[in-house]
Amino acid sequence: MDQQQEQQVIAAILAGDVDAYAVLVNRYQQPIFNLVFRMTSSYADAADLTQESFIKAYEQLYRFRLGQKFFPWLYTIALNQTRNLLRKNKAAKTLPLMIVNCSPAWIIRRNRKS
């Protein structure tokens, strides 16, 4: 499947043919899954994140400029999705420490601010 066919598939999806998206998923699930697996090094996380990023890509597909290449775009989405999750995990790990370290009054003030 070359560039032009890919563009046709995306145009078909945007015109309402949802099932055409299976072509794109089939084609790109392996590289995307491997990317996420390299980043998270957990099979379950990688599967979830791959699924999420494909769904996100579909939601945002109307923003995709035809003429652009699909793979770099999808790759960026998966990368950002994974980065978000990693950041969230990191925050979840570090937050308790921060709370332990500071006084309750500080936490209350901080919560009131936000």
Place this chain on the structure above:
Amino acid sequence: MCAQLDGQRVQDALARLPFDYREAVILRYREELSMEDLAAALEISVSGAKMRVHRGLRKLREMMETDDHGKQNALDQNAPYENESDELLSFSRRIREIPYMQPPETLLPSVMAAVRQKRFPVWYRALRWPDHHARSHLLLCRPAVWLPLWCCSRWLAHSILSKVISDHFPVPLCKTGFRLL
């Protein structure tokens, strides 16, 4: 056997490479993207992408030359290479031969099931209206369809409004004695 071991070593070295360089090298030689696409995927400039690939390869080479025991690697029989392009070729071949991890079988069906529930934003669908609602659009074009609907809605509105008004305002609303409806 030797090739297999060699591939394994490349894979290990890649795993130890810093994230940015690893992604650049893998995108370039595994997915075989052009430099422009690579730059787009990593959201950096083209010259930055070139630099990352170049440095990534250099680091990879350093890692493989001095393995964790610090001794020269004996497995790579072709080393030292006569020129850099030979070495680059060999690297790209070995990186291309790294096996893919297989995603689960349920990925495609679950993505498709989720996607069928999704809709593009209303404004987008409105912009592409005849495309998205081709059939209903054509159907409503025929007076045989919309005329009865229109009449029914008018009759319904008239009956309801007149009932409501006569209930709430038993006295005529105007001096002329006519009700407004």
